[in-house]
Amino acid sequence: MRSQQSRILVQLRDLILKGEFAPGERLAEIPIAERLGASRTPVRLAFATLEQEGLVESSPSGGYVMRSFTRKELDDAIVVRGVLEGTAARLLAEIGMTRPMSDELHDCLAQGDKALAEPELTIDGYADYVDMNDRFHKLIIEFAGNDALARAIEVNDRLPFASASATLPMHTSTGDGRRWLQITHYQHHVILQAIEKREGARAQAVAMEHIEIARMNLRSAFERSQDYSDIMPAIRLIRR
Template sequence: MNLQDTVLMQLRDLILSGQFEPGHRLAEQQLAERLGASRTPVRAALVTLEQEGLVEANETGKYLVRQFTAQEVTDAIAVRGHLEGMAARLVAEHGVSRQLQSQLQSVLDEGDRLLADNPLTIESYAAYAVMNDRFHALLLDACGNRALQRAVALNDKLPFAPASAMLPMQGAVAMDRDWMLYAHRQHHMLFAALLRGESARAQALATEHTEVAQMNMRLALERRAESEQYMPGIRLVVG
């Protein structure tokens, strides 16, 4: 985990919470000062956010916040759930190699270690996001279906569609940690189903897993609505 991961998660959270209006220019120096970082990790995070469909570059190369709707986000998450469900089913049908078993177990152990922190820190969140991305990438790589892999890559270009893009942040720490613990238990259950070759259960678990992201979306919108009662000048980025 590095500073870029922390900056990336903070910027995602600022966008989702409505801190920037659609069309707002994201200036590297101002963001660096706000986040207590240098411009280098901010610049790298902005490139990633462009790839995820959260920001766009104008004709001069400056990054602007994209406008998108809550429905776009929920639709993209739902599509990811079905695609990853198919990937999990294929992995279970093919069988889990010793190498894949070792890699997945290592990732799960890392997640267990990170979630032992209470309360979670911003560094914990960012490191968990890296771990979470790794878990999902291992399954997708192991499914062996290139068309499916391309479909996931295309869907990941939509706002908040990638696996870790809807992880909660520190608005309500206790609730966020509870949801992350639940999501990680799902990782463990999916791993067990894969080892037993239970393809239907693996598919169902992987599809259901995205409900955590959908719930995080709903909670984020609720939190932002509450904050806008005190900061009515902030416009919604989503919805």
């Protein structure tokens, strides 16, 4: 169930990024479940997650509707996440990790290594990578041990495309998307290496650069179409 749940979530994020839903459009569970070849339960759970991420809103009449937001709103949220996660990485490097913490982070990255080592990255493999990515970022925040910082990140995650995996390159078995995933995963290893070596400034710098890829991926979505006719109409309405 977890694999299907993750797969449905990444597919729905992909559809939103591609502008498949208009601002204010009601997102009916049954047609979307049929479109994705899934049951209603994982679709409903995915919508709940997307609401937490600020991408959809609850409808007074029940269900969910597509939210509208601006390009600047998305960019601002990603910038803030970079600052917060960079701080978490620096703090963890400065206080040091226990062996169980290190082992858990290495086990996490091994899951990403396995997914990207496959000759073809299937949608299920991509979902596994997204799960790994979410877990890696959450562990660093947890291990940093700063409750105020964790709460700030939790609040920021409720803004559109601010969460750790929301702007990963969308699923693709070849080409730029796969290369970007390989780059982001290499950065995961560099961040962990810097933390283990107690290099706080380096861990912070790489973590902030890591988040910059999210901004680049979002910018790429805008630039795929010169007139933005097929890219995120929710944002196209207010381009600022």
